[in-house]
Amino acid sequence: MAEKALDETDRRIIAILQVEGRLAIQELAARCGLSPSPCLRRVRALEAAGIITGYAAVIDQARVGLPVSVFASVKLERQREDALDRFEASVARWPEVVDCYLMTGQRDYLLRIVVRDIEAYERFLKDKLTRLDSVASIESSFALGQVKRSSALPIA
Amino acid sequence: MAEKALDETDRRIIAILQVEGRLAIQELAARCGLSPSPCLRRVRALEAAGIITGYAAVIDQARVGLPVSVFASVKLERQREDALDRFEASVARWPEVVDCYLMTGQRDYLLRIVVRDIEAYERFLKDKLTRLDSVASIESSFALGQVKRSSALPIA
DNA sequence: GTTGAAACCTTAACATA
């Protein structure tokens, strides 16, 4: 989790690539006032440092038949000491779970689950989430729509 | 929000590009059992159809000095009819708000706000969110860490 | 879906500050 010193140019590169991840290095270089070589070297360095962890096509959930996001707030039982690791391993394995955050307040996780419809969510609950015996409680909230999903962190 | 008919190859392309968004078309084509031309045409068609909405470098929040995610559950006042639009417009403008979902149960939004530290969050609350007079209540939950943030929807 | 050719991009070596 170390934080590396980033200069203006690095931040510029990140800001641009967060929004235009497939931009050619030449064009990226031009927009940063660099020639392509140092620009490419910086991008590779950012990748190597684990700051840029990858590149992703951004997909419209609804248009691929997955309009429903469900937020599940999950509380784990206090008794089981290895429960957190096992819970996290399961979550990592389940493709429906798109985001998972460990929250303050002891054993709480917030998940975002992406599914085709409510029925698919019920199946996910029944076949997967409630099967973990470390789970003490689950509270589900349904999203009607995505108002904003930014690929850009507020770097600047 | 129309859903277009996607064949196996389209889904394959999406699945790959969600994880390797900068993959060369040649390589993508090879993995889909296509030659580059039709593969590129399909990618362009997915972009034109609004299924692929863009490409993004995936950034490690913590390593760029933004370790804190806050989930804010916001309830709007019932009286103001134009409140939703104005709220959504504000949210779109604020870079700290990275995700925003409209939730079931009348006037509820769930926001994810990304900041440097708790102080920055307090500043966001004080200077921005609580300034909107349509906001009836805000409940904040803090994330200690990201267990999973997948760039891949469960397409398959 | 295929081929092929032109245009364009990436990248490493080496020079420079």
Next chain:
DNA sequence: TATGTTAAGGTTTCAAC
């Protein structure tokens, strides 16, 4: 430590089939 220039090799793109 950082960038700039060059040139070879690879990739993208599009028209014609």
